[in-house]
Amino acid sequence: MPKSQKEEAEKFLSQLETFASSMKSSIGLPMIVDPKTNVAIWYDQRELKLRFMISVEKTRKFFESLSEGKLMATKCSKTGEILFPPQIDCPTSIDSEVEWVLLPKEGELLTYTVINTKPFSFSHYNDYTVGIAKLTNGVQVLAWVRETDPKKLKVGMKVKVEIVKREPEGYLTYELVPA
Amino acid sequence: MDTTILLVLSLGRKVAVVGTGHSKFGVRNDVNLAELTYESIKQALKEANLEAKEVQYLAVSNVGGWSSEPLSAVVVSEYAGMTGKPLYRIEAACASGSAAVYNAYNAVASGHVDIAMATGVEKMNESSTPTVVEFIGRAGNYFWEFENFGLTFPGYYALYATAYMAKYGATEEDLCQVAIKNHYYASLNPKAQFQRKIDMPTCMNSRYIAWPVKLFDSSPITDGSATVILASEEVAKKITDSPVWIHSVGAGSGSANLSRRGNFTGLRAAELAAKMAYKKAGLEPENTAKYFDVAEVHDCFTIAELMAYEDLGFVKRGEAYKVAKEGQTYIGGLIPVNLSGGLKAKGHPIGATGESMIAELTKQLLNKADKGRQATIKNGRAIAHNVGGTGHYAYVTILGLDKPKDI
Structure with a gap:
């Protein structure tokens, strides 16, 4: 069974990690030599965990409607323009309200x-x-x-x-x- | 207000390219971001015979995310001895470099400064490939098109390739023609990432990365930097005998969500940028190949180069793959395109690509390109086409040997 791309990527990263650790124990520095270019690289000791928290308050109806099997969009009441992805402001008519509509x-x-x-x-x-x-x-x-x-x-x-x-x-x- | 008057006013002062620099593109783990940027800054300063302190304005184009310095512009500026100067980091995805040139151009054209530098850098190999793929894939509308559907940069352009091929009957072989040409010219460019020619089987047998886009349809992950120094007419006259003039810059943009695009066979943003650039330069927007001796276009994928021929009006819609097949975009053809090797084979360090195009065309116009890839300069005019994201941003820059006329 071929490895998934995730396994391959993680294997590559863990090899770097192992290399950096052994360098730290031998020379006291997380310095690794890139096998492709033969140059010294500092293996970053600070890892960033990044996961965003994105507001869906104004488009909550879209997401809640999914559980009813519905795909919703918004519609500018003045121009009739249907907006998908749904947005709560009508870009072509500044004062227009939007209403929720069902998409075919x-x-x-x-x-x-x-x-x-x-x-x-x-x-x-x-x-x-x-x-x-x-x-x-x-x-x-x-x-x-x-x-x-x-x-x-x-x-x-x-x-x-x-x-x-x-x-x-x-x-x-x-x-x-x-x- | 009379629009003709408005246009003359909006063009402002004349602006010349007085110095260019270009690092070696490729995997550049031998230098950090600032060192890499300084490679091209140094060359540009020497070429312009200027010292860093004489530069009055610095626009640094760098997309970042995959590299460690979030405030890359200040790191570059400090390293280059330009701390204290008016400083900007410019982001317009893969067109950041042209946006920085436009920004520096405006600073000079408006009369705010006489000497401005645009320098672009990208250090993509500070992160692993899957992470870089992730970052570029997020460049569109993150929430609606990436979060759930995991598009990649090749994937976005593949959506265009599928639609283009279905509409006009172009084939995967036709796309590969672009890769073969650009690898050929990159083989003659010592600054290019890939200096080897490829043939049709190599391209056709390469694996799919986003069907129908194959590995050899795609530009690589690249580290590199490029710099251009711009000056007002008065200063340019003093410091160089061979200024290359910016005749015009046009800019345009497209929707973040690809689902909101009107068609998938051309990039509206690039079309808008081209129209604006032609209008400002006093050129007609159709059948435009005749105006130029050479073009650098945004071939992040082979399909992108074909769409560029059409968006720029070199040929009619649906004709680009035919001229590619006929070899009309080699030296001696209708218009030589990407004699640098293009993004495809010279490499595509996202934030530096725009400056790289301007540096290349400046060399071409001055007959200073490497042997075997020098265009014949007759009109004394060249065009750069730089697209950010998947037609999210676009800039078209027209350069010329003659001082631009007042239109």
Whole structure:
């Protein structure tokens, strides 16, 4: 079984860590020699833990509606413009109120890609497909597509939006499913 | 107000490039961020025959995140002996360098200062590859397009590649033509990260990183720096016999969310920047290849170079892959593009790419490029196209040997 990208990345980092530790015990410094370039590198002794806390108070309805199987957007009452991702201010009409509206589930695929080389925080997943669909009301949605063979997908094909649970994290999100 | 009057006023004073510097691009673990930046600062100061103290304004383009210094501009400024100068760190993703040049240009054009420096640096190899992939992937709309869907930089451009290929019938081989050309010219550029030529099988057999984008469609993770010094007409006359003039700069932007883009076959931001640059330089926006002897365009991925030909109006929509296939963007063709090797093979140290383009075109216009990759200079005009993110920012800079006319 080939190693996941996460395992590979973590192995690489732990090798550096081990090297730095042995250098600390031999010369008293976390100095390692890059095997590729043969130059001395200081192995940073301060690690940054970074996880953001992002306000969703004003768009709470969007997230709470997911558990009812609904995908919501906002609509400027004055201009009729539908905003997705939902935002609570109407950029083309400064005084306009916005109201919550339900998005249609049907659309067509505008474009797609399969992510083979993944970001670190996505490195525990198998290759995944990201696509952009245009829904029947013209709103465009970017999401994963439930098909990882790009040959089975086509620009212009019909897709449906489904509310799904993202595993292994176990939280609600939405996905494009070829119809 | 009469818009013609407004335009003349907005162009301000004439501004010349009077010095350029360029570090070796690549994996540069042999130097830290400030040392790397100073490699190009030093060259630029020597070329302009200026001392650091004579520079009145410093714009440092650096995206960072993957590297250790959050306030990179002050670290660079201190190292270079410029503490005390008006100082800015400029961020416009992969177009940060052109944004810094534009910023420095405005400082001179407006009459605020006579000598301004734009220096760009990126030290991407201070972090591991998956972390760098993560940082660039977050550059769009983090919450709506990364948090749940884990896009990567190649992935964003792959969305354009898929749509472009579906609409116009371009193939993966057509995309590889760009990589082959840019590796060829990089092989002649001692400052380039990759100095080896590649052939079609090498490109076509490379693995997918974001289908349909392959490893050899993609620019690398690069450390590097580049610097340009700009001066007012009066000062330029005193310090150099060979100024290269900035004829115009155009800028534009695109939505953070890719889902809000009107199409995926061209970058609206780049189109807007090009239109503005052409208008300010008094050039028509169509069939524009004829105006220029050479171009540096933003080929972070091969598809990006093809879209650039169209966004800049070198060719009509849907024609770019055909001219690439015909070899029309080599020396001797319709317009030579990326004779430096481009981001693709020269390397793409995000924050330094913009200055690198201006430094390269200045050399080209002065007939000082390396052997085998010097364009024939007839019009005395060159164009740089620098895109930030996936069409999130764009800058188009037109340079020329003739002093810009008052329009």
